[in-house]
Amino acid sequence: MQTDDFQKFQDGIAGVMGFYGKSVSRFALDVWWTALKRYDLAAIVDAFNRHLANPDAGQFAPKPADVIRMLQGSTQDAAMRAWAKVDQAVRSVGTYCDVVFDDALIHRVVQDMGGWIALGAKAEDEWPFVAREFENRYRGFCSRSERPQYPATLIGIAAAHNNLKGFKNDHPVLIGNEQLALQVLRGGTDRPALGLKRMSVALDETVGEALHSQTRLMSEQRKAG
Known part of the structure; x- marks a missing residue:
C-alpha cells in the first residue's frame, strides 16, 4: 500500500472489527x-x-x-497461474517468436531470469527448478505490491537475430487475453535488458543452444504423444 491508502485502510479495519463488536485502538491500527x-x-x-x-x-x-x-495463499495461486501460462507458451509457441503476455509481471520475472530465449534453452529435467524460481520471484513482487518496469516484449530468437542485422521484426504473439496483452505491450519499456554489444557476442551460442533445446523438447513431446 501507499501512504495515501492509510485512511481507507484505517476505515476498513474499523469497519471489519466493528462487525465483530470490537473497537480498534491507535496502537492496534499501527500494528495492522x-x-x-x-x-x-x-x-x-x-x-x-x-x-x-x-x-x-x-x-x-x-x-x-x-x-x-x-x-x-492468493499470491501462491497467482504465481502458479502465471507459470502455467509461461509453461504452455514455451511448449506451444516456443521461444523463436516474440511474445507478449497479458500479465506484465510475467515479463519482469522472465527478464530477471535471463530472458525468453534463455528460458527456452532449459532442459526438461531443469524445468521443475525453473518453475519454482519463477513462482518464488513472482510471489516476491506480489507480496511487496511492487509494480516494476518490464520489457514491452519478450524477445525471441528471430527478433534477437533481426535486431543485430537491422532487419524488420514480425508482430509478437499475444498470450492470454488479447486486450490485456496489448495494454502490457503499450505499458512496457523498449530498453533492452542486455546491451547490443553484449548480445552480439553471446547470440550465436544462445541461439544454437535454444534451437537445440526446442528441437529436443518437441521430440520428447512427440514421443510422449
Missing part, C-alpha cells in the same frame, strides 16, 4: 498497518472478505496473521 502495508489494498480487502465468509474462521475477529495467511 505495519503487518499489511507491503500488500496491495485491493488484495487486503479481498482477504478480509474471504475471512468473513470462511465457515470455519469467519465467526472470529481476524488477526493480522489470519489476513496474511489469506494473502500468501
Whole structure:
C-alpha cells in the first residue's frame, strides 16, 4: 500500500472489527498497518472478505496473521497461474517468436531470469527448478505490491537475430487475453535488458543452444504423444 491508502485502510479495519463488536485502538491500527502495508489494498480487502465468509474462521475477529495467511495463499495461486501460462507458451509457441503476455509481471520475472530465449534453452529435467524460481520471484513482487518496469516484449530468437542485422521484426504473439496483452505491450519499456554489444557476442551460442533445446523438447513431446 501507499501512504495515501492509510485512511481507507484505517476505515476498513474499523469497519471489519466493528462487525465483530470490537473497537480498534491507535496502537492496534499501527500494528495492522505495519503487518499489511507491503500488500496491495485491493488484495487486503479481498482477504478480509474471504475471512468473513470462511465457515470455519469467519465467526472470529481476524488477526493480522489470519489476513496474511489469506494473502500468501492468493499470491501462491497467482504465481502458479502465471507459470502455467509461461509453461504452455514455451511448449506451444516456443521461444523463436516474440511474445507478449497479458500479465506484465510475467515479463519482469522472465527478464530477471535471463530472458525468453534463455528460458527456452532449459532442459526438461531443469524445468521443475525453473518453475519454482519463477513462482518464488513472482510471489516476491506480489507480496511487496511492487509494480516494476518490464520489457514491452519478450524477445525471441528471430527478433534477437533481426535486431543485430537491422532487419524488420514480425508482430509478437499475444498470450492470454488479447486486450490485456496489448495494454502490457503499450505499458512496457523498449530498453533492452542486455546491451547490443553484449548480445552480439553471446547470440550465436544462445541461439544454437535454444534451437537445440526446442528441437529436443518437441521430440520428447512427440514421443510422449
